[in-house]
Amino acid sequence: MSEPEQPSPPAASASVKPPMLNRAAWVRIIPFLVYIFFIVAADMLGRLGFSAAELRWLYPVKIFAVVVTLVMFYRHYTELHSWRVSPIGAVCATGVGVVVFILWINFSSGWLLIGTPEGFDPRTDGQIDWLLVAIRIAGAALVVPIMEELFWRSFLMRWMEASDFEAVAPAAVRLQSVMIAAVLFGFEHNQWLAGVAAGVAYSVVYMRQGSLWSAILAHAVTNGVLGLWIVSTANWTYW
Numbered sequence: 001m002s003e004p005e006q007p008s009p010p011a012a013s014a015s016v017k018p019p020m021l022n023r024a025a026w027v028r029i030i031p032f033l034v035y036i037f038f039i040v041a042a043d044m045l046g047r048l049g050f051s052a053a054e055l056r057w058l059y060p061v062k063i064f065a066v067v068v069t070l071v072m073f074y075r076h077y078t079e080l081h082s083w084r085v086s087p088i089g090a091v092c093a094t095g096v097g098v099v100v101f102i103l104w105i106n107f108s109s110g111w112l113l114i115g116t117p118e119g120f121d122p123r124t125d126g127q128i129d130w131l132l133v134a135i136r137i138a139g140a141a142l143v144v145p146i147m148e149e150l151f152w153r154s155f156l157m158r159w160m161e162a163s164d165f166e167a168v169a170p171a172a173v174r175l176q177s178v179m180i181a182a183v184l185f186g187f188e189h190n191q192w193l194a195g196v197a198a199g200v201a202y203s204v205v206y207m208r209q210g211s212l213w214s215a216i217l218a219h220a221v222t223n224g225v226l227g228l229w230i231v232s233t234a235n236w237t238y239w
Helices: 023-047 058-076 087-106 130-159 175-186 192-209 212-233
Strands: none
Touching: 023 058, 023 130, 058 130, 087 192, 087 212, 130 175, 130 192, 130 212, 175 192, 192 212
16 A cells, blocks of 8 residues: 655745845834934933933934944945936936925924924034034935935835835835825924925935935935025024
8 A cells, every 4th residue: 555645845935924124124224213212312311301402412423323324234225336316317306405495494383393393503602513513414414314215215115015125116116105105204303294295205206216316315405405504594493
């Protein structure tokens, strides 16, 4: 009598599900979490009685920590390894950045705000601390756009389409995913409606040009011009 035929084991590919968050996701999430950690820490220290002036130097520490994580994971950011923005694309991204800046300084009152922003006042005894100003503008224009665009546009917006988000072409992202990411991005900021508009604008630049550098450029222009405007007008609450 022949032995009964044993069922063949299931294929490995059918039994092992890909992780919801792979390495490519985590290297984009971690710098963002570091940034959020310092925002929460500053809020908690403020509640414990530390003044805004005492907490100003927490910003350079935060930016340094984010830079360290970005450098650590840079080899994984393959989309940043080459500059794929045409001259016309750069002009368009710059224009979008300026438009977002204009929206930002106008969508800034009443129901367009969440809470009461304390801002960042770099003055000491009425005199501007230019080192603090330089660090603030450099952090906002050179570091934050890279960190946030890697998280919001490169990762989250495409991850809502597929867990293997690196295989998702920016132009193929659905409107639903764009809007969810943009709304979440907006509510990360006090000026929520301006933030939503910025999220949509940077997403469109990314999708149309197919290069994350174009979205980073638009974001950097917004933050850089905003910083110069804040210093020239002393509207510190916008920081």
